[in-house]
Amino acid sequence: MSSSQNTPINLVSVNTVPERAKKVIGTVIENVKDKYNIVHAGNSITIEGVAPLLKSIQPPPGILFCASMWTPEQQEEIQKIAKETIxxxxxHAAPTGLQAQGGPEGVVKYLMGRIDEIMKEK
Incomplete structure (x- = not known):
């Protein structure tokens, strides 16, 4: 393992159902633990809570995931807030409605298919 993989990367989710976020993100983290050291550092249940949550976590989060319950416009706003704050x-935002269509397993499968590209993002 390289040193970048040893340093934990804090991840924040934005999901109105924190228990589901913890389960889905926890499954993804478990599935990629041999490649990435990701820690689910927090969840905001509101758009207004995103900036204060990001500012409260040390070291600052390196990743923010938007859940699929948000509209594309809300997801865009959440991601804009995150990039302005940190x-x-x-x-990354899961496609709107993915949870409703595919359940938690569908979201995990979706994120697993994109985690490498998300981690390489500049």
Whole structure:
């Protein structure tokens, strides 16, 4: 493992159902633990709570995931807030409605298919 993989990367989720966020993100983290050292550092249940949450976590989060319950416009707003609050943060939004269509397993499968590209994002 390289040193970049040893240094934990804090991840924040924005999901109105914190228990589901913890389960889905926890599954993804478990599945990639041999490649990435990711810690689910917090969840905001509101758009208004995103900036204060990001500012409260040390070291600052490196990744923000938006859940699929938000509209594309809300997801765009959440990601904009994240990038203004923490320049350089990686952000990703699950397609709107994915949870409703595919359940938690569908979201995990979706994120697993994109985690490498998210982690390489500049």
């Amino acid at each position: 320049p350089g943060i990686k952000t």
